[in-house]
Amino acid sequence: MSSGLAILKKRADFLAAARARRQGTSSMMVQARKRPEDGDGIRVGFTCSKKVGNAVARNRAKRRLREAARLVLPDAGQSGWDYVLIGRAAATAERDFTDLQKDLRYALRKLHARP
C-alpha cells in the first residue's frame, strides 16, 4: 500500500492483537497492539465474521473499514502498532461515512491514551 499501511495476513498477528487492547464503538470494534519487536510502520487487518451477514454484506463492510483506515490511520495511527478493525452487523454498512471515520479516530485516541 503506497500510503505506508501494511496488511496483516497471519493468523497469529490477529490473535495477538485480540489479546491486547480493544475499544468498541457503535459501528466497529478496534483492537490494537504495540509490536514488541522493532519495526516501523502501521499494520492493519480487517475482520468481518459470519455474524455480519452473507458474503455481499461482509465484503461491503470490509471495504468501508478499509477505506476509513486508509483515510484515518496515516495521521491518527502510531508507527510500530498493529490495528484490527472488526465489522458489526448492520452498523458498519449503514453508518454515515464521516461518522464512521470519527468512530475510528475516537477509538484510536482512547487506545493510545491507556498506560
Place this chain on the structure above:
RNA sequence: GCGGAGAGCCGGAUGGCCGCGGGGCGUAAAGCCCCGAGGAAAGUCCGGACUCCAAGAAGCAACGGUGCCGGGUAACGCCCGGGCGGGGUAACCCGACGGAUAGCGCCACAGAGAACAGACGGCCCCGCAGGUCGGGGUCAGGGUGAAACGGUGGGGUAAGAGCCCACCGCGCCGCUGGCAACAGGGGCGGCAAGGCAAGCCCCACCGGGAGCAAUGCCAAAUAGGACCCCCGCGCGGGCUGGUCCCCUUGGGGAUACCGCCGCUAGGCUCGCUUUUGCCGAGAGGGGUCGGGUUGGCAGCUAAAGGUGCAUGGCAACAUGUACCGUAGAUGAAUGGUCAUCGAAGGGGGCAACCCCGGAACAAAAUCCGGCUUACAGGCUCUCCGCGCGU
C-alpha cells in the same frame, strides 16, 4: 380491451475526486495506457475435462445409480421430438411411465369377508309343522372400505350366477401402419389374472478411487534422521579434477575450501592388543537421500469458447465460414465518497404536477455442460379464450 399460456432479454445511469488487483510501456522510481463479478458467480445435486493413486484389458460378485420409445451430446439423472396416462373450453401444462403368471412380504381402521375366498343382513326351495325351528341353493341388490374376485344391457332361473348372448374390458395368436414406444382392426379364449416394486426382489443399461488444499518444481532457515566415504599433525606442488576470477568458439590466471600427488611423521577420546603396527567405535569433515515447516513459481485460464451468415434437420443439434478474443485474487482485488438523474412504492391534487422515497436476489476461487433454488421491478415476441368494432 379484459383474462390466460409459452419463449427470450434487462435487472440502476452519468460525471468529479480518492483508492484496489492484473497486464503493457519504462533500467528502475515516478508516470501513462488497457482490462477487472453473475444470471444465477449460490446450493454443491448430477455429468465431463484435467491430475494423482490403484489395477493386464475385460468379466464376475458386491454396492450405488438410471428406468416408455427414438434422436442430440464429450457425457449426463440434461435437451429435443414422439407415444401413453392425467388436468384445462383452449393455447398449453403435469408424470420415479420397465416387470405383480419368478418368488417372498404387506394390505391399518371399518367390514361377514382383504386372496386356496367367504356369508352380516337378505332372496329362493324343501322338511317338520307354525318356531326366536332344521336342511339346502345363491350372491343380483344393501351396508363397510383406498380397494370387494370383471362392467352395462338382455336372455335365463325357484331365486340367482359368464350359466348363455351382445358390446366394453382382460389374455393369447395373426394382420395393417410406424425405426420404435404404440395405435387401429380381426379371430380365439373364458373369467382363470385385486393393489403395493417410493418393502425385498427380477430384468436392461451405466459406474475403479480420490480430488486444484489434485499435482509438478524451486528456494530458505532451523532441529533432527538414514546411508556412504574420508579422517594424526604439518609442509610442498597447479596437478588435463572441483571451485572462483578474467577475456570469451577457446584459452589465461588464482589455490582459502574439497579432491589428487609427494615429503614428513606417529595420533582428539574410548575399546582391543604385551608393545608398535593393524582393527573397531565415537567426535570431526565431505557427499547423497527422504520427510516436516515457511515462502515462491507452474497448474491458471483460449475454452467440448462466443456472435453473425450459409447448408442439413420439425427440433435439440451438426457442418462450413467470417469476425471477436473476454477477471485471475489467495486474510482473497473488482471499490469508497460526493453531485446530478432516477424505476417500483407511499401521500396530496379534477388535472398538469408537487412532496416523500430511493433499487431485487446474490458476489468468482481449476475450467466447462446441466439441474435445483432465490429474485423489487421492467421490456419484447408468439399463441389461446371472451367481449366490442369493421
